[in-house]
Amino acid sequence: MVHFIKPVQDELQKNMEVVGQIEEFVGQAVDNILVDPQTCWQPSDFLPDLADKDAMKQVLELRERASGLPPEVITSLIGNMITEEALPTYQTFFNLVRGINEEGNVASEKGWVRWSRAWTAEENRHGDLLNKYLYLSGRADMKQVEITIHNLIYNGFDPRVDGDPYQAMIYTSFQERATKISHVNTGKLADKAGDSTLSRICKTIAGDEARHEKAYKSFMTKIFEIDPEGGLLAFQKMMKKQISMPAIMMDNATEDNLFTRFSAITQKMGIYTTFDYASIIKHLVQQWKIETLSGLNGYAAQAQDYLSTLGERYEKIAERMKEPEDVKLAWLVPS
Numbered sequence: 001m002v003h004f005i006k007p008v009q010d011e012l013q014k015n016m017e018v019v020g021q022i023e024e025f026v027g028q029a030v031d032n033i034l035v036d037p038q039t040c041w042q043p044s045d046f047l048p049d050l051a052d053k054d055a056m057k058q059v060l061e062l063r064e065r066a067s068g069l070p071p072e073v074i075t076s077l078i079g080n081m082i083t084e085e086a087l088p089t090y091q092t093f094f095n096l097v098r099g100i101n102e103e104g105n106v107a108s109e110k111g112w113v114r115w116s117r118a119w120t121a122e123e124n125r126h127g128d129l130l131n132k133y134l135y136l137s138g139r140a141d142m143k144q145v146e147i148t149i150h151n152l153i154y155n156g157f158d159p160r161v162d163g164d165p166y167q168a169m170i171y172t173s174f175q176e177r178a179t180k181i182s183h184v185n186t187g188k189l190a191d192k193a194g195d196s197t198l199s200r201i202c203k204t205i206a207g208d209e210a211r212h213e214k215a216y217k218s219f220m221t222k223i224f225e226i227d228p229e230g231g232l233l234a235f236q237k238m239m240k241k242q243i244s245m246p247a248i249m250m251d252n253a254t255e256d257n258l259f260t261r262f263s264a265i266t267q268k269m270g271i272y273t274t275f276d277y278a279s280i281i282k283h284l285v286q287q288w289k290i291e292t293l294s295g296l297n298g299y300a301a302q303a304q305d306y307l308s309t310l311g312e313r314y315e316k317i318a319e320r321m322k323e324p325e326d327v328k329l330a331w332l333v334p335s
């Protein structure tokens, strides 16, 4: 099957060269889109100061506010937090994508490797903040939460990008937007339930995801400028495989699976739904001007057709989907 394997390898080689060409642009994004550690917000900005004289009063106030949150919101928030906590997996994944860190040195000063560090350093604050908030709130069964985080990192994650840097940039663009939507909607529900601090926390995290989304989309825009046909093929491949959520391997159980429960709750609560999946596809198609790319070869033109109507097809699926009925909650304090 050499005649089949060779073009795939050639394609990967070409994609690696293209991402090498935009290395400087990526380095600039670290300096212009990501935030300096000295001035960046930190979890302690949103949490009781336990070194303060009135620390316990601050904790009680937090618990009072959190007591009004519906259990569905707590489960969703925990699921979001667990997703954020599997950061070792995400940084490893990113550095293993071909063309990103070929020298195999995480301390490298090359643009892509600097990006991988600076991005995950920002992400690290998300899990820290939500974890500490939930711990102090007294609403989560922390031992079960910790076991789930342990399992998730233990099990790893395969976003099925096949080592291809183009597919990896499409995956991350999609995922950053998905997590932004999820945090924004959780924040809205927290606000509705009277927990304005949690709402501010969720919105602040969503603000980070928005910057990350902007950066990943801009990397992919550059790729489309240099290699529109390769970009289209990668986008099509990624969407045919579907974007799986990073926390999908949090539980190995075949029945009553924690990830399945988490997804059903976010769907039911309108935190992250199939409509959102469809809207993200539409947004990315528009962002990368997929419909107006011209002068394409046959395969790329086919990919363009496929992608141009994909968002609408998912919308139709979403309309037909029944809302999950009896959703079993997870990670709550046993009552």
Ligand SMILES: [Fe+2]
Pocket: 084, 123, 126, 179, 209
């Ligand atoms: Fe995050």
Ligand SMILES: [Fe+2]
Pocket: 123, 176, 179, 208, 209, 212, 213
């Ligand atoms: Fe992010």
